[in-house]
Amino acid sequence: MQEEYAVQEYAVQEYSGKATMEKITSLAKRRGFVFQSSEIYGGQSGAWDYGPLGIELKNRIAAAWWKEMTRLHDNIVGLDSAILMHPRTWEASGHVENFTDPLVDCKKCKSRFRSDMIPEENLAAKKCPDCGGELTDIRKFNLMFKTNIGAAEDTASVIYLRPETAQGIYVNYKNIIQSNRMKIPFGIAQVGKAFRNEIVTKNFIFRTCEFEQLEMQYFVKPGTDEEWFNEWRKKRWAYYEKLGVKMDHLRWHQHGSDELAHYAKDAYDIQYLFPMGWRELEGVHNRTDYDLNRHTEYSGKDMQYIDQDNNNDRYIPYIIETSAGLTRNVLMILCDAYDEEQVAEKGNDDDFRTVLRFHPDLAPITVAILPLMKKDGLAELAQDIRTELKEDYSTDYDQAGAIGRRYRRQDEAGTPFCVTVDYQSKEDGTVTLRFRDSMEQVRIPRAELASRLHQEIKAYKRVK
Ligand code: GAP
Numbered sequence: 001m002q003e004e005y006a007v008q009e010y011a012v013q014e015y016s017g018k019a020t021m022e023k024i025t026s027l028a029k030r031r032g033f034v035f036q037s038s039e040i041y042g043g044q045s046g047a048w049d050y051g052p053l054g055i056e057l058k059n060r061i062a063a064a065w066w067k068e069m070t071r072l073h074d075n076i077v078g079l080d081s082a083i084l085m086h087p088r089t090w091e092a093s094g095h096v097e098n099f100t101d102p103l104v105d106c107k108k109c110k111s112r113f114r115s116d117m118i119p120e121e122n123l124a125a126k127k128c129p130d131c132g133g134e135l136t137d138i139r140k141f142n143l144m145f146k147t148n149i150g151a152a153e154d155t156a157s158v159i160y161l162r163p164e165t166a167q168g169i170y171v172n173y174k175n176i177i178q179s180n181r182m183k184i185p186f187g188i189a190q191v192g193k194a195f196r197n198e199i200v201t202k203n204f205i206f207r208t209c210e211f212e213q214l215e216m217q218y219f220v221k222p223g224t225d226e227e228w229f230n231e232w233r234k235k236r237w238a239y240y241e242k243l244g245v246k247m248d249h250l251r252w253h254q255h256g257s258d259e260l261a262h263y264a265k266d267a268y269d270i271q272y273l274f275p276m277g278w279r280e281l282e283g284v285h286n287r288t289d290y291d292l293n294r295h296t297e298y299s300g301k302d303m304q305y306i307d308q309d310n311n312n313d314r315y316i317p318y319i320i321e322t323s324a325g326l327t328r329n330v331l332m333i334l335c336d337a338y339d340e341e342q343v344a345e346k347g348n349d350d351d352f353r354t355v356l357r358f359h360p361d362l363a364p365i366t367v368a369i370l371p372l373m374k375k376d377g378l379a380e381l382a383q384d385i386r387t388e389l390k391e392d393y394s395t396d397y398d399q400a401g402a403i404g405r406r407y408r409r410q411d412e413a414g415t416p417f418c419v420t421v422d423y424q425s426k427e428d429g430t431v432t433l434r435f436r437d438s439m440e441q442v443r444i445p446r447a448e449l450a451s452r453l454h455q456e457i458k459a460y461k462r463v464k
Contacts, residue, residue, distance in 0.1 A: 019275050019338035025204050046201040046209030056364030061329050062191050065214045068239050069189040076187035081168025090160050092298035093167050098262045103141035108133025114199050143196040161195035169217045170291045187218040203276055205331050212326035217319050225318035229286045232320050244359040244462040245336050249273040263290040272332045282324035289316040356414030360457040365415040366393040370406050372422040374399050382421040
């Protein structure tokens with residue numbers, strides 16, 4: 001909600017990468033990563049569809065996060081809670097009252113603006129930045145989507161689409177303690193859709209009305225919260241390093257008192273340097289005992305933790321939250337991976353390539369199998385190799401066009417490995433393994449392919 005404040009406080013560091021939002025948007029559409037929602041009807045703003053490569057990328061980013069947070073932490077478990085929750089949830093959480101943006105409308109051109117995102121002088125003169133028409137007074141605009149459940153459309157049937165996944169975790173925290181015998185400190189992780197009626201949706205999938213979050217809530221003993229807050233900041237920073245993200249494109253931003261959400265005692269954003277400047281990627285928040293206290297108050301249920309190892313001590317835990325946008329991570333990974341380079345002598349057809357340098361764990365296609373020719377049994381041999389690799393790797397098969405062009409197509413899709421099958425393969429059972437980043441090629445026995453890919457993925461280090 002308050003992201004733009006954070007950005008404005010900084011002198012924006014010059015972006016020197018090769019990506020632009022136009023290039024990313026166009027590549028995303030051309031290669032089937034992301035399409036505009038309902039495009040044939042002129043598009044639905046604030047919503048996007050993930051195509052064949054996009055859904056693979058999004059799923060892999062979610063899987064990497066899930067592994068990091070649950071499998072690699074013995075005391076963090078998963079949850080998939082419903083999008084529709086009892087409306088009292090959002091009164092308790094403070095969203096009905098506080099989850100607002102300041103809004104002004106132009107009486108003449110009917111444009112709508114967040115008042116904190118238009119120039120001061122326009123606001124003071126109540127003058128529309130687009131057409132010069134008169135602006136309305138500032139009013140609070142609640143970002144939650146409201147709808148009705150059941151047949152009647154009365155106030156009793158009002159229900160919200162969740163604006164964050166976190167509340168689904170809080171209302172289940174006692175269920176999870178009981179069913180899974182969790183002891184503090186412990187965490188609950190969730191990946192899921194969230195909805196916000198954003199006034200300004202721009203920059204492709206950066207800020208949308210329908211998006212996905214990767215949230216983890218860590219329940220700790222009061223008094224240990226600051227220590228755990230720092231610990232989670234370290235862990236989340238290390239996570240992006242492990243994913244191979246350009247670390248000089250990340251920085252911390254601590255929320256000032258004017259930015260802190262209503263529930264937070266302290267909050268730091270991890271910002272990424274996108275082509276349009278530094279923007280929030282993920283937040284680490286110390287939410288104190290605010291949420292569980294409020295749910296106690298509004299539900300009448302006892303939300304205290306009973307510490308059986310300490311004389312049945314009772315307390316409301318503090319919560320450290322790590323909250324990242326999954327769809328925003330997709331944009332970050334696309335921008336971070338994007339590169340263009342000169343690869344051969346000028347004048348040569350293949351002298352330039354666009355390449356997505358995805359970490360192999362995130363790449364939508366891990367390995368493409370390319371027969372040099374369709375004929376003489378090479379296509380069949382390549383298909384056979386594909387069948388063998390399919391079980392363990394996401395594969396593609398391409399027999400159309402010159403081999404150089406096929407490599408370029410795979411580079412643009414971010415495929416880290418290509419296997420080329422030629423006449424020699426038929427004779428001696430070897431194939432060529434080609435590496436996306438260095439474009440080096442090695443000849444290896446087909447029998448060693450699967451294990452070599454495994455080694456290469458494990459040892460992968462980003463070089464450019
Ligand atoms: N539970 C805390 C929470 O929701 P937030 O800072 O409002 O905190 C967390 O959101 C993350 O969700 C952000 O860092 C961002 O990555 C993502 N996010 C928030 N609003 C978004 C939007 N409209 N479109 C895409 N991603 C969004």
